[in-house]
Amino acid sequence: MSYLQLDQLTKSYAKQTILQNINLQLNQGEFLALLGPSGSGKSTMLKLLAGIETPDAGEIRLAKRVLNQVPAHQREIVLLFQQPYLFPFLSVAENIGFGLKARKVASQQIKQKVAELLDLVELSGMQQRKPQQLSGGQQQRIALARALAVQPKVLLLDEPLSSLDPEIRVSLQGVIARLHRELQMTTIIVTHDLSEALALAERTALLINGSLVADLPSIALFERPPNRAAAQFVGVGAIIAGHMHGTTFESQLGQFNGNFGPNTLHVAIRPEHIQINNAASQPNISAQIIERRYLGERWEYRLQAAEQLIIVREVGQTPRDIGQTVDLHFPPQQLFALAD
Amino acid sequence: MSYLQLDQLTKSYAKQTILQNINLQLNQGEFLALLGPSGSGKSTMLKLLAGIETPDAGEIRLAKRVLNQVPAHQREIVLLFQQPYLFPFLSVAENIGFGLKARKVASQQIKQKVAELLDLVELSGMQQRKPQQLSGGQQQRIALARALAVQPKVLLLDEPLSSLDPEIRVSLQGVIARLHRELQMTTIIVTHDLSEALALAERTALLINGSLVADLPSIALFERPPNRAAAQFVGVGAIIAGHMHGTTFESQLGQFNGNFGPNTLHVAIRPEHIQINNAASQPNISAQIIERRYLGERWEYRLQAAEQLIIVREVGQTPRDIGQTVDLHFPPQQLFALAD
Amino acid sequence: MAKWRRWLGLAPASIIIIGLFGGSLGYGIAQSLGWLPFLGQRQLSLAAYRNVLAGEQLGGQWWQALLFSLWVSLAATLGSALICLGLLSSIAERQQQYRGLSTISNLHLAIPHSVWAMALLLVLSQSGIFARIGFGLGWLDQPSDFPVLVRDRWGIGIIMAYITKEVPFLLLIGLATLRQQGREYLLVAQSLGANRWQRVRLVLWPLLAPSLIGGSLLVLSFIFGAYEVPALVGVRYPEMLATMALELFLNPDLHARAEGMAVSLLMSLIILVVIGLAWRWRRAEQQS
Amino acid sequence: MSYRIIVWVLALILLVPIAVFLIYAFAQGWFFPALWPERWDSGLFLRQLADPQLRRAFGQSLIIATGVSILALVLGYPAARVLELQTFRGRGLIYGLFFLPTVVPSVATGIGLNIVFLRLGLAGTLFGVMLVHLIPVLPYVVLTLGSSFARYDRNYEQQAAVLGASPWFVFWRVSVPMLLPSLVVAGVLAFLISWSQYVLSLLIGGGKIITLPMLLFAAASGGNQSLIASLSLIFIAPLLILLGLVARYLGSPATGATPRP
Amino acid sequence: ATPTSTPSSTSLDINNWAGIEQAANGQTVNWYIWGGSDSINRFVDQFYGKALKERYNITLNRVPMADTVDVVNQLLSEKAAGKTTGAVDLIWINGENFASLKQANLLRADWGQSLPNSKYVNWANPAVNLDFGEPVESLESPWSSAQFQFIYDSAKLQASELPRSYAALKEYACANPGKVTYIAPGPGAFQGTRFVKQALFEVSGGAEQWLGKFNQQLWDQWSPKLWEYFNQLEGCLWREGSTYPKTENELHSLFANGEVDFSITQAIAGAGSLIKDNLVPVSARAFVFDDNMIGDFNYVAIPSTAPNPAAALVLANLILDPELQAAQILPENGFGLGYGIDPTKVSDPALAAKLSNAAQQLGDAATPASDLAKSLRSDIAAEYQSLIEQGWEANVLRK
């Protein structure tokens, strides 16, 4: 049995169901990214775990103990909000020591722990500052230190980086990754940014409209999203509708051979795997370029082939012209089936 | 003489000089991206142009007319702020018509114009909504429509997309590009995101610490930043210090041949041009992988070679191991010289 | 922004406050120094201040009134602040909008202090409505069996009148703070393991402190200087400084006006010093 | 204590004076230990409603309080704007000066004010009374508008300017609507303070301007409970209505209202 | 109508009464008058306001005051501001404020004894020509008269049980602890001062010796006795003398609600007007001690800065009109104070009959005229006033 376990968790506000029969297991020390579009219920799920909201149905278990009736401050699960919410009336040191003080730890010990944590988030010597005197990134790091101070069994991070500048963001991703390596805390990070999930977590769960539609190793989710919802979210080159005829997938765009299941109705491919004008490969699909965008290093093209929108990314500096008709090749080993 | 011209523009707040002797020319209908790190003075520059701030020295000319003493509301230059700042007490239609009403345009005409613009930003039929009832991306589009309504001679966009979700961002980039194609307004867009500049503007000016350090076609700036400041900002694989010995550039990492100027002290290369373990190429530099990050499609490695940090990006799904020592090849035609 | 526009914006209001108010304050100061032109007296002296602070008759009265004023205003202010804090503590985590509470607190502002004091008198005096109910229930036989709640020697009536008036006022101020930022901080604290009492003590109170202290200072200076309520629900002795000043103004002997003015000015000075100290203390707190 | 209990207790405390005054206004000979008045008589109350002097006083109070609210907004707006949106030396000092009238008891300045106004020829005029009411009123108006200017986002105004709106257009079409809740609340506070003002009205009005509080205080000195209660009801009714109308703005962070204790 | 301030014709000749009436024609007279009694307000509007309009075409602007001292402040400010024309035409004034205004030289002089109706006033009476011991000197004109009386509740007490002297009052108080109190003497509470002053008369053996000029020796001799009396009384008083009511209304309210057994009034109508104003129960009655009940007169005065002095003079004269004097005493008219004129000086038999008729109709709530006459004493030198107030505060209140 796993360390943290969610069983058929359900939550509604007013008439609206926000989370529906969520099942999830985490081992001790695991790092999970919870990915999903805005409003899909990610924050709600963390709040249920932290005990700030109560579920309508289902169970939350931590190390076999059922948590449903345990109040938030006794759960040893710490939730880090999207905003840092540092107590404005306390110094940095007092903020970090807050949870320890609530646990009546001796002040000498608190002092020492605070210094350690400041070291860890690379803000040594800032003990006496007030939150207002810190930049947004520094505040976020202090909030992280404050959450770590109480050594929670489970750390929940709710989009801790999404309000920050890209530079600070990357550097804080580094801090979080390193902390997780060092402290091996069971961690869930919420994000709606795929690259953040990829950069941080081995495993990613995808929450869409209150249901978990995927729960896979992060790279696998990116490379081979298991179903249409996941594919739409992570973005693919094309989602092709069709049906199986023996071992062949037949579609508007032609026939594809591959290792698909017998009832496959959709197959997909990543945009960087589609080849343009590769005369050596067969079969080829004729498509017209309708838009292009330079991404730096790579060009992204939007193409149209038989009413199907196809996105292709190609490394290279000299772009192809808009309006041009090209031949596209879908390498069979890169095609994968999507569940519905 | 160009359409919009900035001559030796200088601006200080208190004792701090924010902009120093800025010279810039734009032709009618040109689309310029103004790039730069946070606090470099980008917004200040737009505010000077729009007439919200007054310069300490220098001149701003539009179609030969000196603007310095012209108040903001008479300039026909519209500045679109980073936030949409839709007037919360007005409906969408009233917001878009605001500038026309200030110009005492007849309400029938306003109504018609508003409908056109709503079409343009693909939000037809939303006339009667209140700003609070719109999503962030919709609000930003209305703000854009509001700015376009007065048909300004110059459109200034101050990071109009940076507070938005990646998806909406890309779609709004499309809207802006299309509008510029259709209306051919002289436009400056401020951003600190290189890819946005690449996606939108033919030409990019780079502002660092109050000075323009580069002003080039956007792709050129990305591919071949002209000096160290620019290279640091756009990000390169390595900046190698050394000196010329005849036509050879000698450095800690070895000798490189290339088309460098006689006094070159630094050369650089983009991260995606560095080749790993390509046995066919010579010379090779031995380096150790110290960090890696999956970017989706590509892996980014940080390597160390003789106290030099090198960044390499490689397309591929199976990553190389951390700690491993590899051979790096710097193709000579991809190396370029940096001014100081 | 041009400098002259700044002063242009400030000028009209400043003329009223500094010109009219400052001018009359200057006149008041002159009066306290014995400038009583209606008596043909134009010589300035500190006699009035001497009389007030150390005079045979007034001196004793001043110090007694000062003590009583301090007692009443501090007790009423502290009482209101504590009750307000208690109420806010008990509801801070239960509610999000506080709409009803703030509407009702608002309506309390419509009742002026003097009107409220009159009502209180009718309800709480020894023959008031409560006493009559008590009599009706057989709990007391005559008015004097009912506790002395108003027009009492200890100023309980004045203090009660003020507390009931100021609690809604402070609630309004506290609620504004809570609504702005209260909930998230409390949730953070809870997630960090603080129990209910700790959240109240370690988070809610410090959060409310700045606005409640500010509001309390406003209340303190108001109570210290107002005479309507003590005149209605207070007694002749002990009296508050404000009533003492008023009495001197009403004295048929017009020379007493100098002393009356001196008392008023000394009162203003005291409250200014109190507020100034409190302000500096807050600043020192914030900086440390 | 639960939220609803607190709300009910406060509502009860508010109802007490209203209920007591309602009873006393119509009660005849209601003395201890009677739990209920012996006789009822609406004559006195109705007579007050019909009394020409009371009607005149009500009207003058209304004119004065309305005028004061408008004047206070007109004068307080630019002052609050400058004080909050600009930083300059002496800003704290000016704020302090604006705050001073809330600390100095009105008896200390009242007589001086009367002399100043008499010299200016403003005593005994409606305008003079309005002007003198500004002294206790302005601090609260400036504080209220000031705290909402402290949160004010000038970018809206600048956005309007670059869209081609003249400063006047910006003021009416952007600044005023943006600050509307705060302006309404500040105006109501001004009305409230002016409406309740007794000492200054008495001194500056000099008997020529008779306002409602003067009648109320005169009645209070006579001890006739029915009269006091009737006048109190007539006095607080408009305030209750007005505050009820703006209750949702008052004390909300959006308006930053600083009410009077 | 709003008050107008026609510039004052300083050249008014008080001896040319027709000229004054002519000057007053169309003027508005601003009468500053204590406004706490609904009955008095109505009496003033109905009897004087109507008469002024009908007989002289003068508009009455009654300015209600919570305290007459406010008028004093108003006049002082006008003087300090250098105004020669102010806002006040006529004031209903009492002794304390009269002394203040006289001290500040703010009253119009030389008119009180020159009014046509002044012939009805008994200026020889020291109670008329001295106001709280201060010489009137034609600076004011009487309106009405008053006398100190007590009030009791006939539903609770029999007339025979009532104390009839200060000594008896003390006995009564100690036999019924907590049921007696009096108004604290002090500025603005002359009733309290008068209560103590009357006790001084009794403990010193009589009022006569106190008449005439101020006598420090006499005061020093008797004041210790006086404080002794009050300190003995204190323990038996309401709340054991720890506090005292500050105003007549407070005392009325204590009495009406049965907290104490006696209240105090100055009205010749006794409890009548108080009953009418709902201040005391209908069973309230007035009574006096056998001796030492101080009686005095109420006056109106004209400030030297009056904007409409002619109209003020006409009103002051009207007040002394025997017909209106007869009206003011009747309980149903709600004013309740006694005659300002001397009825014996009215020669017109019809008017004289009206006056004596009215005096017969005071009802049971008033003290019988014979009791009043028997106990009547006049007030004494003004200097005693502050000695009593300060002495009481130091020796009784704060001890």
Ligand SMILES: Nc1ncnc2c1ncn2[C@@H]1O[C@H](COP(=O)(O)OP(=O)(O)OP(=O)(O)O)[C@@H](O)[C@H]1O
């Ligand atoms: N207290 C609440 N009352 C009613 N509805 C709520 C409440 N909190 C959240 N919701 C609704 O629940 C849904 C999910 O909210 P949640 O905050 O969990 O989304 P999220 O996935 O965290 O989104 P985001 O990425 O924008 O933070 C939303 O539609 C939201 O409007």
Ligand SMILES: Nc1ncnc2c1ncn2[C@@H]1O[C@H](COP(=O)(O)OP(=O)(O)OP(=O)(O)O)[C@@H](O)[C@H]1O
């Ligand atoms: N009104 C002002 N007073 C003083 N300093 C200012 C003011 N406005 C901007 N600055 C300073 O000027 C510098 C440049 O500001 P500016 O807003 O132009 O930067 P920016 O390039 O737009 O940065 P960002 O990308 O963060 O928006 C910053 O250091 C900022 O602190």
Ligand SMILES: [Mg+2]
């Ligand atoms: Mg969320």
Ligand SMILES: [Mg+2]
């Ligand atoms: Mg900027």
